[in-house]
Amino acid sequence: MPLQAQKLGQALGEDFILHTTLCRREAGEFQRAVKSGQPVVVACTQEKRLFTELAEQTEGASSPIRFVNIRETGGWSAEAAHATPKMAALLAAARLPEPEPVPTVTYKSEGRLLILGPIDVAERAAALLADAMQVTIWAQGAGQAGGAQERRYPVMAGRLQSLSGWLGAFDVRWDASNPIDLDLCTRCNACVAACPEQAIGLDYQIDLSRCTSHRDCVKACDAVGAINFMREPQTQSARFDVVLDLRGANASPTFTSHALPQGYFRWDGQDLKTLLQLREMVGEFEKPRFFAYKQKLCAHSRNEQVGCNACVDICSAEAISSDKSRQQIKVNPNLCVGCGACTTACPTGALTYAYPRPSEQGEKIRTLVSAYQAAGGRDAALLLHSQDKGQAMLDELGRGAQLKVMQGVPARVMPVALWHTASVGLELWLSCVAYGARQVLVMLTDEEAPQYKIALQEQMAVAQSLLNGLGYEGLHFELLQVGSAASLDADLQRLSGRAVKAPAGPAAAARHAVQAEKRSNLELALDHLMAHAPVKAQASPPAAIALPSAGSPLGTITVDGSKCTLCMSCVGACPSSALQDNPQQPEIKFIEKNCVQCGLCAKTCPENAISLQSRFSLLPDRTQARVMHNSPPYGCVRCGKPFGTVKAIETMLGRLAGHSMFQGPALERLKMCGDCRVVDMFTDENQVRMAGDKPLN
CATH class of the missing domain: 3.30.70.20 (Alpha-Beta Plaits)
Known part of the structure; x- marks a missing residue:
């Protein structure tokens, strides 16, 4: 790699000594470093295991060690000679403290394994796992060879009702409706030979759709008594720690979710990696x-x-x-x-x-961009990728560049590994641009669920509309659906090669830290982007930026005053205090900054008087309460005290005027406050009673 140690040292504020064979001839330098007690960053992930073992063997080693890859991501590239700012940024980010610990979720597994599938395949899989786990087979058909004559494992069969749960807690329910009791069956095959319809398979279950009740099988099994057509179907249940599903792609799936529960494995009978993973599923496990x-x-x-x-x-x-x-x-x-x-x-x-927290993720991004700029880098682009398949794709791309069959990662593109690419969205993307990044690229592979892509596309459309509406030209955000390293290489060269003009960004980089609250992060990024927006230089800047309705967390509402009765249902439903009432008089106030476009106000409104509008206001009043609708109070016709709004009372009178229960004095009482209504009803009853006491002429 064309490393420039002096420039790297200048960028990071330290004197660097370049070691070319640190993992071999110069290993002593590493051992001296890990005795210092200061954090040690090793720019080599290939020999991570070797360095870790070397540190463990070094007496007095107390330094925390962090590893970072600058080879496949920078040094192995057609633009490696220009990648020094990126390497400096990657090294700077690697020096950050590890994320704070988070609460964990615990799984406990005793190795109780349920294997689902044809009995012959299930028994072959069981033979590879039985020394490490307690195997039970749930047979679904005989397969090509049927079960072995020697019964080595408990076998269940019937009609599967449900399978749910996770590692250490899978609950299975099934109907034991077959006449053959597998606990009693000796697999002598006498019933198979005796059945004239060949309705009994080598899984020792009877196909009742083919059986014509000859009962020859019952006679053949008389001594053992494993077959009983009079047995009532019974619902049974059991709990297992791990499940291996061998039923194949054509079977009705037990779990339909894209992300399968921990402890549930599907196996095609070929890849032994699955069985090796399964053997490790015994003990106590934790995840964040x-x-x-x-x-x-x-x-x-x-x-x-x-x-x-x-x-x-x-x-x-x-x-x-x-x-x-x-x-x-x-x-x-x-x-x-x-x-x-x-x-x-x-x-x-x-x-x-929470893993990592938004503030920790934001600090990493800010460090990357600021270190890149301090080292002389321009037009930074961030490539967000998963640390599993995404990282493997980048490694392959780097090897391809080293072999001169690919271009590799461009010098201005800094890869950022995430637990999952769907964990970062609108507010952090905009923060990246506010910090000085010109592009945010999100790499998707086949491990992402289809709905992730749709949601990310919707949010990117909103984010891009915001930047373009503020006057920042160019394409700042893009999803890269990657199927191979070659397609990733082509996408990166198309979007981020040195010959490609980078999108526009703010003249000054933001300095704020990413907050724990999502809305706070969004507002901080937008405030900075607005403060440096090119649109401000226009003679007549727009009052608002129209945003796509799908996925937008920003917007306003409109209230139809001809329908609204000021019942305040919307105010009670609003979860973000965007809608507020006025204790002094009947009116609805709205703070646009707080609105999240959830639609609860519109769904709650009994008059269908509210509609949503996705947008971003550029006016100062987006942070202030503005009156959406008001109405003069309605005074009691008897005492004058206000007890409702004119619109609400008029609407009620109009709807009840034709009702038989509200005629004459009853309709007039609706114009009274609650106290006067009771007094009027009591007075009326007394008058009727007194009229009834008068003598008749």
């Missing part, structure tokens, strides 16, 4: 609790109306469900796989990503 939920910010439900359903719809693990009775959502941490798509789609920040 990837999300944090604040119910008071949630816009999911109010007044038994569902407003925002974004997190429920996008969850690929089906870990999120609606709890309308409690006006909130429920997230099952055992099913959550940490994709973070729910936090990206959430408009209010009720769901936030």
Whole structure:
């Protein structure tokens, strides 16, 4: 690699010594460094295992060690000679402290394994796993060879009702409706030979659709008594720790979610990697609790109306469900796989990503961009990718560049590894641009669920509309659907090669830190982008930027004054305090900055008087309360005290005027306050009673 140690040292503020064989001849330099107690950054991920073992063997080693790859991401590229600013940025980000620990979710597995599938294939798989796990087979057909004559494992069969759960807690329910009891069956095959319809397979189950009740099998099994056609079907259940599904792609899937539960494996009978992973599923395991939920910010439900359903719809693990009775959502941490798509789609920040936290992710991005600029880099682009398949694709791209068959990662593109690409959305993308990045590219592979792509595209359309509306020219955001390293190479050269003009950005980089709250991050980024927006230089800048309605967390509402009765249902339903009332007089006020476009106000309004409009206002009043509708109060016709609005009372009188129960004095009482209405009814009753006491002429 064409490394420039002096420039790297200048960029990072330290004197650098370049080691070319640190993992071999110069290993002593590494050992001396790890004794210092200061964090040590090793710019080599290939020999991570070697360096880790070397540190463990070094007496007095106390330094935390962090690894960063600058080879495939920078040094192995057609633009490697210009990649020094990027290398400096990657090294600077690697020096940041590790994220703070987060709460964890614990799984416990004793190795109770259920294998689903044809009995012959299931028994072959069981033979490879039985020494490490407690195997039970749920037979679905005999397969090509049928079961072995020697019964080595417990076998269940019947009609599968349900299979649900996760690692350490899979619950299976089935109907044991077949006449053959597999616990009693000795696999002597006498029933198979005796059946004239050949309705009994080598899984020792009877196909009742072919059976014509000869009962020859019962006679053949008389001594054992395993066959009983009079046995009542019974629903049975059992719990297992791990499930191996061998039923193939044509079978009806047990789990339909894109992200399968931990502990559930599908196997094609070929790739032994799956079985090796399965053998490790014994013991106690922990994973981060990837999300944090604040119910008071949630816009999911109010007044038994569902407003925002974004997190429920996008969850690929089906870990999120609606709890309308409690006006909130429920997230099952055992099913959550940490994709973070729910936090990206959430408009209010009720769901936030916790591993890493937004502030930690934002600090990494700010460090990358600022270090890149300090080292002389220009027009930075960030490539967000997953740390699994995305990283593997980048490694392959780097090798291709080193072999001169690909161009490699451009010098201005800095890869950022994420747990999942769906965990970062609108507010952090805009923060990247505010910090000085000119482009944000998000790489998708086949590991992402289809709904992720749709949600990310919607949010990118909103973010791009905001920047273009503010006068920043160019394409700042793009999804890269990557199927191979070659296609990734072509996309990067098309968007970020040195000959490509970079999109426009703010003249000054933002200095604010990313906050824990999503809406705060969004507002900070927008405030900076507005302050440096080219649109401000126009003679007559627009009052607002129109935004796509899908995925937009910004906008306003309109209230039809001819319909609104000021019942204040919308105010009670608003989860973000965008809608407010006035205790002094009947009116609805609205703060546009707070609106998340959840639609609860429109769904709650009994008069259908409210509609939504996605936009971003450039006027100062977006942060101030403005009156959307008001009405003079209606005074009681008896005492004059106001008790409602003119519109509400007139609407009520109009609707009830033709009702038989509200005629004459009854209709007039509707114009009275509650106290006067009671007095008037009591007075009227006394007058009727007195009239009844008078003698008749």
